Amino acid sequence: MKNELNAIKEKALLALSECNDTETLESLRVTYLGKKGELTAVLKKMGGLSAEERPVIGQLANEIKGQLEARIEALKAEIGKKQMYARLEKEKIDITLDGDLKKLGKKHPLNTVLEDIENIFIGMGYKIASGPEVEYDYYNFEALNIPADHPARDTQDTFYINDKVLLRTQTSPVQVRVMENQKPPIRVIAPGRVYRSDEVDATHSPLFHQIEGLVVDKGITMSDLKGTLEVFIKRLYGEDSVVRFRPHHFPFTEPSAEVDVRCFSCGGKGCRLCKNEGWIEILGCGMVHPKVLEKCGIDPEVYSGFAFGLGLERIVMRRYNIDDMRLLYENDVRFLNQF
Numbered sequence: 001m002k003n004e005l006n007a008i009k010e011k012a013l014l015a016l017s018e019c020n021d022t023e024t025l026e027s028l029r030v031t032y033l034g035k036k037g038e039l040t041a042v043l044k045k046m047g048g049l050s051a052e053e054r055p056v057i058g059q060l061a062n063e064i065k066g067q068l069e070a071r072i073e074a075l076k077a078e079i080g081k082k083q084m085y086a087r088l089e090k091e092k093i094d095i096t097l098d099g100d101l102k103k104l105g106k107k108h109p110l111n112t113v114l115e116d117i118e119n120i121f122i123g124m125g126y127k128i129a130s131g132p133e134v135e136y137d138y139y140n141f142e143a144l145n146i147p148a149d150h151p152a153r154d155t156q157d158t159f160y161i162n163d164k165v166l167l168r169t170q171t172s173p174v175q176v177r178v179m180e181n182q183k184p185p186i187r188v189i190a191p192g193r194v195y196r197s198d199e200v201d202a203t204h205s206p207l208f209h210q211i212e213g214l215v216v217d218k219g220i221t222m223s224d225l226k227g228t229l230e231v232f233i234k235r236l237y238g239e240d241s242v243v244r245f246r247p248h249h250f251p252f253t254e255p256s257a258e259v260d261v262r263c264f265s266c267g268g269k270g271c272r273l274c275k276n277e278g279w280i281e282i283l284g285c286g287m288v289h290p291k292v293l294e295k296c297g298i299d300p301e302v303y304s305g306f307a308f309g310l311g312l313e314r315i316v317m318r319r320y321n322i323d324d325m326r327l328l329y330e331n332d333v334r335f336l337n338q339f
């Protein structure tokens, strides 16, 4: 029996020496040490041994069992370690490789200039107001003193949703919405998108941006309008800018004016930028028409106000020397990265 035990031991150690994965190791453990294993089978026969032999064989069997168990444990640890190293090797990342650089976007030039303009007016105590782009005919035209048959409507043809609803052609309707909802003193600017059914070309787009301004209070006069807009234009174009007010007509202001700045390219001599005029038109403005105040529930005998409106695209194009408006909407990063 001693020989039988030693043979089992040799066979087991040999098998274990060739084993290098956990599954084989487990099956070897079952084969030799399991309940139905070879060593157990030998031990079961110990009943037939003599009283002298039994402790000797018992001790030997226990020794062998202990040795095999220790070997199996050691192997288990060794295989586990090898597997861990193999896994680490597989998961290794090369930190010297270039990263996947994400390109960061930039502020659109329209937004850069809009924020500059907003900040100038916020600095003068104005609030930012807004209104819907899908607007009622009433706010876009009627309430601004532009009745159904008024010729001003022809120059602002737009996209109609139905008889009463359209895409706003100007930010001026926000004036009406603000006056309906707010008691004077009012001091707001209202930037936003506007629409006209214009053909797309280098200087026209069916969608563009305007910035509206409105001030209503007691005792507001044309000199407040002139002073405010002069400060605005000097902040935008530099303190040495020269500003002029030219009489004009808008249905919702009386009197009305257009404001020009002396051409900053030629200084007034006349060049391509100012189309040889020496002046560049910046905005339209005027004293809010009493009829408009009345329509909004503000008593024109008590209050007066001024309003102005300017196109954002033209200011942006001049500032950055952009000669085609379409570039502003294409969102080509090669173009946008230049600003």
Ligand code: DAH
Pocket (backbone or CB within 6 Å): 169, 170, 171, 172, 212, 213, 250, 253, 283, 284, 285, 286, 307, 308, 309, 310
């Ligand atoms: N809404 C006018 C336009 O689109 C611009 C304008 C002119 C706005 C005079 C005003 C204003 O507030 O007083 O042509």
